[in-house]
Amino acid sequence: MEVKVAIDCMGGDHGVHVTVPAALTVARADRDASFILVGRQDAIERELKRHGGEPGARISIRHTSEIVEMDESPVAAMRAKKDSSMRVAVNLVEQGEAAACVSAGNTGALMAISRFVLGMLPGIDRPAIATVLPSLKGRTYILDLGANVSCTPEHLLQFGIMCSELVSSVEGKHRPTVGLLNIGAEDIKGNDQVKGAAELMRASDLNFHGYVEGDDIYKGTTDVVVCDGFVGNVALKTSEGLAQMLATYLRQEFSRSLFSRLAGLVALPVINAFKNRVDHRRYNGASLLGLRGVVVKSHGSADAFAFGFAIRRALDEARAGVLAHITERMAAIHKNAA
Amino acid sequence: MEVKVAIDCMGGDHGVHVTVPAALTVARADRDASFILVGRQDAIERELKRHGGEPGARISIRHTSEIVEMDESPVAAMRAKKDSSMRVAVNLVEQGEAAACVSAGNTGALMAISRFVLGMLPGIDRPAIATVLPSLKGRTYILDLGANVSCTPEHLLQFGIMCSELVSSVEGKHRPTVGLLNIGAEDIKGNDQVKGAAELMRASDLNFHGYVEGDDIYKGTTDVVVCDGFVGNVALKTSEGLAQMLATYLRQEFSRSLFSRLAGLVALPVINAFKNRVDHRRYNGASLLGLRGVVVKSHGSADAFAFGFAIRRALDEARAGVLAHITERMAAIHKNAA
Numbered sequence: 001m002e003v004k005v006a007i008d009c010m011g012g013d014h015g016v017h018v019t020v021p022a023a024l025t026v027a028r029a030d031r032d033a034s035f036i037l038v039g040r041q042d043a044i045e046r047e048l049k050r051h052g053g054e055p056g057a058r059i060s061i062r063h064t065s066e067i068v069e070m071d072e073s074p075v076a077a078m079r080a081k082k083d084s085s086m087r088v089a090v091n092l093v094e095q096g097e098a099a100a101c102v103s104a105g106n107t108g109a110l111m112a113i114s115r116f117v118l119g120m121l122p123g124i125d126r127p128a129i130a131t132v133l134p135s136l137k138g139r140t141y142i143l144d145l146g147a148n149v150s151c152t153p154e155h156l157l158q159f160g161i162m163c164s165e166l167v168s169s170v171e172g173k174h175r176p177t178v179g180l181l182n183i184g185a186e187d188i189k190g191n192d193q194v195k196g197a198a199e200l201m202r203a204s205d206l207n208f209h210g211y212v213e214g215d216d217i218y219k220g221t222t223d224v225v226v227c228d229g230f231v232g233n234v235a236l237k238t239s240e241g242l243a244q245m246l247a248t249y250l251r252q253e254f255s256r257s258l259f260s261r262l263a264g265l266v267a268l269p270v271i272n273a274f275k276n277r278v279d280h281r282r283y284n285g286a287s288l289l290g291l292r293g294v295v296v297k298s299h300g301s302a303d304a305f306a307f308g309f310a311i312r313r314a315l316d317e318a319r320a321g322v323l324a325h326i327t328e329r330m331a332a333i334h335k336n337a338a
Numbered sequence: 339m340e341v342k343v344a345i346d347c348m349g350g351d352h353g354v355h356v357t358v359p360a361a362l363t364v365a366r367a368d369r370d371a372s373f374i375l376v377g378r379q380d381a382i383e384r385e386l387k388r389h390g391g392e393p394g395a396r397i398s399i400r401h402t403s404e405i406v407e408m409d410e411s412p413v414a415a416m417r418a419k420k421d422s423s424m425r426v427a428v429n430l431v432e433q434g435e436a437a438a439c440v441s442a443g444n445t446g447a448l449m450a451i452s453r454f455v456l457g458m459l460p461g462i463d464r465p466a467i468a469t470v471l472p473s474l475k476g477r478t479y480i481l482d483l484g485a486n487v488s489c490t491p492e493h494l495l496q497f498g499i500m501c502s503e504l505v506s507s508v509e510g511k512h513r514p515t516v517g518l519l520n521i522g523a524e525d526i527k528g529n530d531q532v533k534g535a536a537e538l539m540r541a542s543d544l545n546f547h548g549y550v551e552g553d554d555i556y557k558g559t560t561d562v563v564v565c566d567g568f569v570g571n572v573a574l575k576t577s578e579g580l581a582q583m584l585a586t587y588l589r590q591e592f593s594r595s596l597f598s599r600l601a602g603l604v605a606l607p608v609i610n611a612f613k614n615r616v617d618h619r620r621y622n623g624a625s626l627l628g629l630r631g632v633v634v635k636s637h638g639s640a641d642a643f644a645f646g647f648a649i650r651r652a653l654d655e656a657r658a659g660v661l662a663h664i665t666e667r668m669a670a671i672h673k674n675a676a
Contacts, residue, residue: 135585146521149529183484183571191487191568214575218583230529231572234565235522237552238573239580245474245556246584246616251474251614260608263649270598278584 002032002276003099003318005311006092010067010085011038012104012300012307019104020047022307026315027058033315034058039085040065042272064088070300074108078084078116086110090117093293099318100294102285102310104302110295111147111288118293121323123330125150127290128159129229129297130166130238134285137220141167141176143225145286146233153196156180156226160197160206161333162289162326163224169320171223179212179222181231193228201226204333243280285310287317294318340370341437341656343649344430348405348423348468350442350638350645354378357442358385360645364653365396371653372396374436377423378403402426408638412446416454424448428455431631434631437656438632440648442640448633449485449626455578456631459661462666464489465628466497467567467635468504469574470621475558479505479514483624484571491534494518494564496537498544499671500627500664501562507658509561517560519569531566534562537566542671581618623648625655627664 009019016039023035023155034057036043048054055061066084068077081087086105093100094117103110107129115127130143143159144151151159160178166177180198182190189211190198201208209222214235217225227235250271254264264271284306288295294317298310347357354377361373372395375382379401392540393399394650404422406415419425425444430436432455441448445467453465468481481497483491489497498516505514513640518536520528527549528536547560552573555563565573588609592602602609626633632655636648 051643132519134583136586149521149527173529181572183487183568183575189487205502214572214577215579215582217576218579225573230521231569234519234552234569234573237521237577238555239552241553241556242577243584244553245472248474249615250612253608253615256608256611263605263608264626267592267601267608270591270594270601270605273594273598274588277587277591 001319002034003315004034005038005314005318006036006038006089006098006101007311008085008089008101008103008105009037009044010064011106012298012302014303016043018302018304018307020044021051022304022311023059024048024051024053025304026308026311030315036060036062036092038062038064038089038092057297062088062092068109070104070106072106072109074106074112077106077109078112083279087113087117087168090114090293091330092294093295094118100296100314102296102298102314103308104298104310106301107297108147110297114288114291114293114295114318116133117296118288118291121292121327121330123334124158124162124290124326126155127288128162130163130289131286131288133217133239134278134283135218135220139171140217140220140225142217142227142232142235143289144229144232145236146229146290148229150230152194153193153200153230156193156197156228157200157204158290160201160208160226161204161329163226164206165325165329166287166289166317166322167223169322169325170316171221175207176223177209178206178224178226179209179216181214181225181227182211183213184211197226200234240280243278281306282309285313287313292323294323339657340372341653342374342435343373343652343656344374344376344427344436345649346423346427346439346441346443346583347382348402348443348639349637351408352515352641354381354385356451356645358382360642360649361397362386362389362391363474363642364646364649368653372515374398374400374430376400376402376427376430400426400430406443406447408444408465409445410447411445412450415444415447425451425455428452428631428633430471431633432456438634438652440634440636442636442638442645442648445484445635448635452626452629452631452633456629458628459630459665459668461672462496462500462628462664463643464493464496465626466500467624468501468627469624470604471555471577472616472621473556473558477509478555478558478563479561480555480563480565480570480573481627482565482567482570483574484567485626486567489531489559489566489567491531491538494531494535494566495538495542496538496628498546498562498564499542499667502544503663504625504627504660506560507660508649508654511561513545514561515547516544516562516564517547517554519552519565520549521551521562522549535564578618581616619644620647625651630661632661650666656676
């Protein structure tokens with residue numbers, strides 16, 4: 001299925017040096033994907049040439065004059081920078097010129113701009129950020145990861161519904177299981193927010209598993225894990241920190257002595273297979289769910305390999321019709337309630 | 339310094355098979371430590387004998403007839419089981435017969451019983467659970483891990499003060515740095531609870547670093563990380579789940595083929611050094627802070643090696659006079675405020 005994706009080429013720590021080669025690589029592998037590269041024309045053209053590409057039918061350039069800085073206030077970025085690469089990429093989705101957009105820029109600004117330009121889907125009060133993590137059973141989706149620092153039970157229910165539709169349409173999984181993150185599996189555990197959400201989820205037509213705990217994310221107990229943005233962000237960042245520490249320790253142990261360096265050489269293919277399997281770059285690309293448009297956020301420090309996965313996520317979501325599925329589901333719920 | 343510790347021998351998944359040999363091992367290594375083993379006399383005596391030990395001046399037995407089950411309601415355990423090994427171990431601390439107690443039993447019951455029997459230290463509204471985690475720089479203390487699902491800014495300030503005193507007295511670290519767990523380092527980030535706590539911590543005499551994020555726990559950015567019990571519990575359990583998944587993957591890769599099994603043999607000493615360094619059993623033993631007595635909670639599934647670390651933590655805290663330090667600090671704060 002032919003899909004066109006707008007790419008904010010100036011966002012992230014490395015800008016065009018990462019975004020342009022990533023788009024070229026995906027374009028070469030996926031003949032039905034086309035791209036609008038948004039940003040400084042000269043910089044994008046130079047980078048295209050460096051990687052043996054050029055503008056054409058499947059790769060066009062949209063020149064913009066401004067850049068949203070990584071530490072800029074979301075409100076300032078939204079109000080003052082009408083010609084930023086981020087804003088124009090989102091505009092292209094709103095205007096129907098692109099089916100999705102991808103940015104590695106400032107998360108707060110991307111959320112504020114997307115919400116302002118695209119608006120919310122009917123029945124959804126707040127957008128949420130969802131990502132995929134590896135698990136012992138395959139893949140676990142988790143949301144929210146920081147769009148909402150405090151949520152009502154209704155918000156958590158909506159997150160569950162949106163992500164359930166995301167998983168069923170993108171992963172082709174019928175009625176994915178949904179778990180609610182809590183600090184114990186017993187009914188009496190948790191705060192009022194979580195208890196209220198559990199009640200709503202139980203009464204909904206979600207395939208609700210019940211409460212899950214932090215370790216269930218990586219055990220793969222459920223397909224979807226729902227939590228508020230504060231808790232989700234802490235869980236994700238804590239995981240990043242632990243993984244980095246373990247990787248550092250492993251490296252240190254394998255370079256401690258001549259023997260350990262030799263052992264490291266022998267074990268290299270195995271260690272590489274392991275690293276490959278848990279490579280966080282393969283999970284790059286968080287979905288901003290609830291908006292009237294597909295918006296994918298890449299990690300700011302992503303390299304071209306990682307950014308390619310964020311682009312593929314945008315293509316997958318556009319092709320799977322995630323927005324239509326969420327809209328239909330919300331309409332059905334609204335109709336039943338009326 | 340001579341210290342006597344009461345041990346709930348019946349608690350945890352393995353009861354006397356873990357608690358008794360662990361106590362024996364610590365008693366043999368630490369000649370100034372003595373123990374009151376609390377639980378079924380015949381079971382404890384049998385286990386002592388099995389490991390070449392016997393009751394004596396440094397190891398006494400206190401027979402009890404009841405056991406708090408792992409899934410029992412805390413309130414029921416507290417009210418109905420006056421002669422449980424857990425209750426009697428805590429009673430021994432209250433009566434001054436032991437300087438500390440250790441249990442691997444039901445966390446909720448241990449918290450409820452300890453709070454009821456021992457009461458709170460002056461100036462502390464709520465108890466908190468603190469533990470140590472490894473970091474790239476050494477060790478990070480984090481609290482609360484689940485005693486309080488919702489906290490006011492004042493509670494978080496008290497947690498910071500208690501843990502600061504714990505680290506300075508047990509680790510001998512002058513004015514340990516304290517970080518407040520948030521989802522961004524900028525002042526505008528976070529919910530009202532966290533913003534309020536930051537204001538209080540900034541105005542206090544804590545060595546307040548400011549906001550930290552999830553990854554800072556393992557980076558070792560601060561000595562202490564403060565959060566509410568819901569967030570802390572999720573961070574800890576998520577870490578456990580990730581570590582288990584990575585360990586499983588590593589094992590799978592090293593047993594995938596004949597070559598990888600051989601590589602695993604060669605790399606075994608290095609892998610073992612790595613495992614040893616991040617062995618969670620070395621970090622077993624969470625402190626129930628804020629009570630008028632030293633109470634240490636071991637992981638329910640701890641083996642004797644892990645349980646030994648929980649016992650050592652109880653000895654360390656009793657010897658360091660943590661309670662006196664917290665009490666003095668709170669009195670000084672109260673005096674300044676008056």
